[in-house]
Structure formats: C-alpha cells, structure tokens
Amino acid sequence: MTKRTDDHSICLISESAEATERVGSLLGSLLCPGDIVVLDGDLGAGKTVLTRGMARGLGLTEDVASPTYTLVFEHLAEDSAATDLFHFDVYRLNDADEFLMSGLDEYFDRGGVCVIEWGRKIFDALPASVIYVELSGVGPEREVCLRFPEGDEERCARLRELLSHSEGIRV
Ligand SMILES: Nc1ncnc2c1ncn2[C@@H]1O[C@H](COP(=O)(O)OP(=O)(O)O)[C@@H](O)[C@H]1O
Numbered sequence: 001m002t003k004r005t006d007d008h009s010i011c012l013i014s015e016s017a018e019a020t021e022r023v024g025s026l027l028g029s030l031l032c033p034g035d036i037v038v039l040d041g042d043l044g045a046g047k048t049v050l051t052r053g054m055a056r057g058l059g060l061t062e063d064v065a066s067p068t069y070t071l072v073f074e075h076l077a078e079d080s081a082a083t084d085l086f087h088f089d090v091y092r093l094n095d096a097d098e099f100l101m102s103g104l105d106e107y108f109d110r111g112g113v114c115v116i117e118w119g120r121k122i123f124d125a126l127p128a129s130v131i132y133v134e135l136s137g138v139g140p141e142r143e144v145c146l147r148f149p150e151g152d153e154e155r156c157a158r159l160r161e162l163l164s165h166s167e168g169i170r171v
Pocket residue numbers: 014015016017018020041042043044045046047048049050066117139140141142
C-alpha cells in the first residue's frame with residue numbers, strides 16, 4: 001500500500017494500544033452493515049486491538065479476543081442500536097480458494113460488518129470495495145494506514161476529522 005495521505009487514505013501514528021483502540025472505535029462508529037475491513041500487518045502489530053475498538057464503535061459490549069482456533073467469531077448485536085460484527089483471522093488459511101471452499105464468504109451477505117485479520121491472504125475472495133488497514137511497527141508507537149474505496153471520500157474525511165481531535169493519535 002502506498003503510504004500517503006490523499007482524499008481516500010489516512011496514515012497516522014498511534015502512541016499506545018489505547019490510542020489504537022480509539023482509532024478502531026472511531027472507525028467502527030462510521031461503519032455500516034455490509035462493510036468489509038481488511039487488516040494487514042505482522043503478528044502483534046495491533047490488528048486485534050484495533051478490532052476491539054471497532055466492536056465498541058459498533059455498539060457491542062462483548063469482549064473481542066483473537067480467533068486463533070476458530071476462523072471467525074460472531075459478535076451479535078443485542079439491541080437495534082448496535083451492528084453485528086464477524087471477526088475473522090485467516091492466518092491459517094493458505095489462499096482465497098480455501099476461504100471460498102469453506103463457504104466463509106456467506107458472511108459477507110449477513111448484514112453485519114466483517115473484519116478480516118490477515119485478509120491479504122484471501123484478497124482474491126474479497127469484493128472490490130473493502131476498507132483496507134495496514135498496521136506496522138513494534139514499539140509503543142504504531143503506524144496505521146487506512147484506505148477507503150473509490151467513492152468513499154466523504155467517510156474518509158469524517159474519520160480524519162474525528163481522529164484529529166483524538167488523544168494519542170497524530171494524523
Ligand atoms: N500503539 C499500539 N497499538 C496497538 N498495540 C500496541 C501498541 N503499543 C503496544 N501494543 C501492544 O501490541 C500488541 C498487539 O497485539 P494484537 O492486537 O493481538 O496484534 P495482532 O492481532 O496484530 O497480532 C498488544 O499486546 C498491545 O498491547
């Protein structure tokens with residue numbers, strides 16, 4: 001991914017795990033049923049931390065853990081103000097075919113938000129319009145780059161505005 005900020009991408013520095021969770025929460029508050037968020041970045045980069053924030057932003061209260069032994073965790077909304085979250089970790093899959101053979105793409109049409117850790121591995125199985133997030137770094141500071149699909153510039157601008165007022169985040 002090109003590391004530049006334009007009208008459909010944002011690159012920021014998160015100064016702590018709490019700040020990364022805040023990024024997730026702000027992003028989550030702008031997500032709609034049917035959105036797919038692909039998370040890329042090495043082990044320990046902060047993909048699950050970011051997802052925990054997204055769950056909060058979607059109005060969910062359940063804790064988000066790493067789906068290490070299952071490929072997908074379902075977090076179902078308990079009231080109409082919240083949105084379902086389907087949290088995938090496809091690290092153990094080899095490719096898009098394996099994903100499709102398991103029928104996991106059926107989740108894309110279930111009216112929730114899908115967040116896919118290691119989504120790059122199954123990129124060919126994904127629809128064209130995904131929100132792509134790449135996390136990098138190992139110390140307390142992490143770089144987070146978000147890219148919205150073509151035509152989604154308004155949501156990107158709203159997120160940038162929210163992030164610019166947030167503690168521990170340097171846009
Ligand atoms: N700025 C930061 N953003 C995210 N995580 C951070 C940050 N600084 C330290 N950490 C730590 O890095 C780890 C990230 O773990 P996790 O989210 O499970 O990674 P992944 O899901 O990408 O493998 C956590 O232990 C978290 O506390």
